[in-house]
Amino acid sequence: MKTPRILxxxxxxxDVFMKSDEFDPHIEGKHAYTHLPLGLKMExxxxxxxxxxxxxxxxxxxxxxxxxxxxMWGLGTxxxxxxxxxxxDQEGVDTGYVIQKPEYQAGYSVVLIATSGxxxxxxxxxxxxxxxxxxxxxxxxxxxxxxYPTSLGFGGLDLLRYIIDHAEKHDTRVMLNPAGxxxxxxxxxxxxxxxxxxxxxxxxxxxxxxxxHTLEELVRHAxxxxxxxxxxxxxxxxxxxxxxxxxxxxxxxxVPVVDRTGAxxxxxxxxxxQWAHGRTLRESIIFASANSTxxxxxxxxxxxxxxxxxxxxxMPIEEYPx
Numbered sequence: 001m002k003t004p005r006i007l008x009x010x011x012x013x014x015d016v017f018m019k020s021d022e023f024d025p026h027i028e029g030k031h032a033y034t035h036l037p038l039g040l041k042m043e044x045x046x047x048x049x050x051x052x053x054x055x056x057x058x059x060x061x062x063x064x065x066x067x068x069x070x071x072m073w074g075l076g077t078x079x080x081x082x083x084x085x086x087x088x089d090q091e092g093v094d095t096g097y098v099i100q101k102p103e104y105q106a107g108y109s110v111v112l113i114a115t116s117g118x119x120x121x122x123x124x125x126x127x128x129x130x131x132x133x134x135x136x137x138x139x140x141x142x143x144x145x146x147x148y149p150t151s152l153g154f155g156g157l158d159l160l161r162y163i164i165d166h167a168e169k170h171d172t173r174v175m176l177n178p179a180g181x182x183x184x185x186x187x188x189x190x191x192x193x194x195x196x197x198x199x200x201x202x203x204x205x206x207x208x209x210x211x212x213h214t215l216e217e218l219v220r221h222a223x224x225x226x227x228x229x230x231x232x233x234x235x236x237x238x239x240x241x242x243x244x245x246x247x248x249x250x251x252x253x254x255v256p257v258v259d260r261t262g263a264x265x266x267x268x269x270x271x272x273x274q275w276a277h278g279r280t281l282r283e284s285i286i287f288a289s290a291n292s293t294x295x296x297x298x299x300x301x302x303x304x305x306x307x308x309x310x311x312x313x314x315m316p317i318e319e320y321p322x
Contacts, residue, residue, distance in 0.1 A: 004276040005068040007144040008095070009136070009163060010055030010151040011128060011177075013107035014072060015079035017048040017259065017299050023120065025110040033111055034120045036273035050300035051087045053107060054151040054179055057262050057301045059093045061269035061291060066308045067276060072097035072140055074128035076104035087302075099135040104128050107153075117257030117296060119227070142170035146276055148269070151179035157188050164195045173197040183208060193225040198275065200268040202231040216246065217237035220322075224234040230271060230285075232264075240271075241280055242281045250316035252289035255297045261303025268293040270306070282319050286312060 022042045025032035038041070055071060062069035071093050075081035077100060084106055088095050107126035133155065141147050148221050152159045160182055167174050175198040177222060182189055186208040193199060193209075193315045197220060203215060212218035213232045219239050222229040232238040237250045270291030274284035291306050298304035 002279065004070050004145045005070065005143065006062050006146040006148060006272065006276060007070045007072060007140055008055040008062070009072045009149040010053065011107050011126065011153045012051065012053035012056045012071075012081075012084045013109050013123075014083055014229060015050045015052040015109045015111055015124070015261070015300065017050065017111045017113055017261070018044040019046045019047070019048075019113040019115075019259075019299070020044040021115050023114045024116070025114060025118065032113070032118075033043060036203045041044075044299075047205075047298070049086045051300060052262065053080045053084075054265050055148065056084060056088060056093075057265035057271075058148050058269035059088065059148070060091045060302050061305050062268060062273050063092045064305055064307045065277075066274035067273060068094070070097060070140065071096040072136060072145065074099045074101065074104045074135060075106055076127070077102050078105050080108055080126075086271040089263065091302075097137050097140045099129075101135075111259075111261055113259050113299070117260050119259065119261060121261075125153055128153055129155055131155045131157065131162075133159050133162045139168045141166045143174055144172050146173045146175060146272065148175050148177075148272065150177055150182075152181060156181045157185055157192070161192060164192055166300065168195045175200065175268070175272050177201070177264065178205065181241065190225065190232065196226050198228040198230070198272065199226040200271065200305045201232075203231060203233040204265065206231045216248070219246065223322075228275075230268075230288075232267060235318075238267075238285065240285055244322055245281060245319050246322055247281050247285050247317065247319045249285050249289055249318075252286070253313075254294040255293055257296045258309070259278040259299045260296050261299075263292045263296050264294040265301060266305060282317065286315060286317065289315060
């Protein structure tokens with residue numbers, strides 16, 4: 001069996017993580033807030049520099065699992081863009097399809113981490129590819145076995161449609177774990193799903209697209225739109241189906257949460273890294289859960305991503321016919 005070729009498309013960021021009990025939430029009614037008093041200097045315990053962005057996080061999981069991982073987006077010549085490219089090159093991700101222009105700029109995020117692992121993110125989107133996808137190589141989409149578009153910035157749903165149409169034309173399979181810009185228009189997003197092979201959402205995101213109160217209800221309804229559906233609910237577990245069976249899983253392991261950044265990317269890409277290799281639905285969910293659990297135990301979205309050959313232990317999981 002040849003090594004699957006998977007192309008991740010989407011924005012990249014330079015992340016700066018600052019951890020302090022100063023960022024612990026203050027509860028007011030049903031909402032929690034991090035308070036940053038004006039005019040005061042706040043002390044932080046740790047500062048960590050890392051790279052992020054949904055698509056780069058995905059590409060690193062795929063590379064560490066021995067797949068042919070490729071990354072495509074527009075980056076600049078600024079220090080953050082160069083740091084992102086260096087990081088991906090060191091991980092063995094093919095960055096040959098990245099377009100570098102002086103007018104482009106990588107995103108930049110300051111992540112304020114509370115002692116619970118919850119975080120507040122101050123995000124600058126940067127400047128990159130627009131809705132027309134100008135500069136992106138659709139030849140790369142055609143050559144890939146799978147394409148994973150996410151967090152497409154200013155391109156939004158128009159760019160997502162453009163990518164998915166090319167993938168469908170060339171029989172390239174699509175996994176979609178939509179980010180904020182795509183979820184902002186759920187009705188338009190739903191219209192794209194007929195061309196998607198695997199859809200991964202959390203419970204709140206799934207409820208924007210289909211009806212249902214439980215994870216299983218949401219999965220069953222979403223199967224009318226896509227062949228494989230995964231719906232997660234954080235520490236409360238996940239339900240997935242390939243149209244034949246349903247897999248229901250709990251937490252892989254109860255570890256102290258240091259930082260939740262990248263947990264969703266680690267889960268979705270962890271699933272695809274096994275599914276593309278021909279693993280079963282059950283096996284793919286177990287690895288996805290393990291990958292996500294490892295990521296939240298470290299600061300940053302990439303440090304905890306699992307490497308190929310890691311030994312996995314049993315977890316609460318059941319499988320039954322649809």
